[in-house]
Amino acid sequence: MSETPGAPVIHADRPGTFPHSVLAERHPAILRQVRDALPYGPGQRRALDALLTECTEGTVEPLPAGAHDRERWQTWGMDTYAGRSWFDVPWLWAESWFYRRLLDAVGYFGPGAWQGVDPFRPSKLAELGSPATDEELAALDDLAGRPEHERARALLHGSLWGNRADLGFRLSAEGAEDKAAVPALVADDSERLWALLGASGTGTLCLVADNAGRELVPDLLLLAHLLAHGRIGRAVLHVKPYPYYVSDATTADVLDAVHRLTGAGGAAAGYGRELRAALTDGRLTLRAHPFSCAPLPYQDMPDDLRADFAAAAVTVLKGDLNYRRLVGDRHWPATTPFDEATGYFPGPVAALRTLKSDVVTGLDAGTEAALTAAGGQRWRTGGTHALIQVRT
Numbered sequence: 047m048s049e050t051p052g053a054p055v056i057h058a059d060r061p062g063t064f065p066h067s068v069l070a071e072r073h074p075a076i077l078r079q080v081r082d083a084l085p086y087g088p089g090q091r092r093a094l095d096a097l098l099t100e101c102t103e104g105t106v107e108p109l110p111a112g113a114h115d116r117e118r119w120q121t122w123g124m125d126t127y128a129g130r131s132w133f134d135v136p137w138l139w140a141e142s143w144f145y146r147r148l149l150d151a152v153g154y155f156g157p158g159a160w161q162g163v164d165p166f167r168p169s170k171l172a173e174l175g176s177p178a179t180d181e182e183l184a185a186l187d188d189l190a191g192r193p194e195h196e197r198a199r200a201l202l203h204g205s206l207w208g209n210r211a212d213l214g215f216r217l218s219a220e221g222a223e224d225k226a227a228v229p230a231l232v233a234d235d236s237e238r239l240w241a242l243l244g245a246s247g248t249g250t251l252c253l254v255a256d257n258a259g260r261e262l263v264p265d266l267l268l269l270a271h272l273l274a275h276g277r278i279g280r281a282v283l284h285v286k287p288y289p290y291y292v293s294d295a296t297t298a299d300v301l302d303a304v305h306r307l308t309g310a311g312g313a314a315a316g317y318g319r320e321l322r323a324a325l326t327d328g329r330l331t332l333r334a335h336p337f338s339c340a341p342l343p344y345q346d347m348p349d350d351l352r353a354d355f356a357a358a359a360v361t362v363l364k365g366d367l368n369y370r371r372l373v374g375d376r377h378w379p380a381t382t383p384f385d386e387a388t389g390y391f392p393g394p395v396a397a398l399r400t401l402k403s404d405v406v407t408g409l410d411a412g413t414e415a416a417l418t419a420a421g422g423q424r425w426r427t428g429g430t431h432a433l434i435q436v437r438t
């Protein structure tokens with residue numbers, strides 16, 4: 047773990063703060079949701095109950111000697127934090143630890159019959175199969191007749207606002223952009239992103255995915271478009287190696303999403319076929335690196351991942367958690383330059399994120415003041431605002 051100096055690391059120890067509410071309220075609610083989602087047996091239910099007590103009142107208990115990833119978690123700080131209250135370790139660490147322990151409780155890592163069963167799959171499938179997703183996919187038919195650059199921009203906004211599970215590519219009668227969403231952008235470096243994704247490109251785009259379902263679908267649509275129109279030669283989609291933060295995308299979720307697209311008919315099916323072809327011929331590859339579920343900032347990424355990102359024309363990181371890990375989960379002044387916070391990143395990097403936690407960099411002072419004047423600090427966590435930031 048790096049000892050990088052910087053703004054103070056975020057902890058969850060102060061009642062009344064957003065991080066505290068995640069540990070004290072959101073995690074217990076997730077445990078209840080998981081209990082209800084699948085018919086787990088008595089042993090799994092006891093383990094979920096024990097985890098509830100441990101994460102709210104107890105201390106960090108190290109993984110047992112036989113755990114397959116014990117050594118990895120030791121390098122990720124487990125021994126340092128063992129014995130401390132979950133509220134007294136870095137918030138990012140406590141959250142990642144929660145999902146690792148939850149999967150243990152339901153037998154995800156096995157051995158046994160429940161090995162590999164995603165506790166969040168019922169909710170992911172419900173979202174993917176919802177009428178709202180039908181509507182959003184049908185909106186692709188309206189997009190089909192537009193010029194390529196308009197489609198590309200609409201799909202980029204779909205991917206961005208998909209982070210709020212709200213696909214921005216749905217066209218209004220007036221034009222190609224979502225009129226309500228665009229003014230909510232607190233930083234917009236999209237033209238710099240398009241400069242990296244030129245009109246004809248042979249380069250590789252790394253897209254570090256966030257949520258499955260209604261976020262992953264527009265991410266895939268964007269990749270399909272960029273590949274089909276030769277803006278990039280290859281894409282590498284980074285997904286999680288195991289279920290994480292409830293809805294984060296795994297390989298199984300990508301396959302479900304592609305299946306959903308091909309079965310949808312209309313323009314959506316065309317995107318689905320393009321994705322299947324790209325996966326089959328190697329233009330689109332999936333990567334499920336263990337570090338994608340690490341409780342650490344990207345500054346601490348291992349060399350093989352660094353090499354992947356270094357070789358890309360641009361790496362696009364989706365969502366709030368990836369943003370926290372990109373700039374560091376710290377109380378940065380909002381005007382801290384994005385270029386400075388991401389200076390360590392081994393190549394051009396872009397963040398596409400709706401704001402759902404306190405961390406933010408790269409705002410100008412006027413924007414920050416206007417946001418705060420309009421409603422205190424709620425803009426930081428409410429998911430009502432978004433940003434596209436790029437460092438070349």
Ligand SMILES: O=P(O)(O)OC[C@@]1(O)O[C@H](CO)[C@@H](O)[C@@H]1O
Pocket residue numbers: 068072141209256257291364365366367368370402403
């Ligand atoms: O990465 P995502 O899906 O955009 O957001 C993850 C998130 O919901 O989880 C954290 C709270 O648990 C917050 O940082 C953030 O709001």
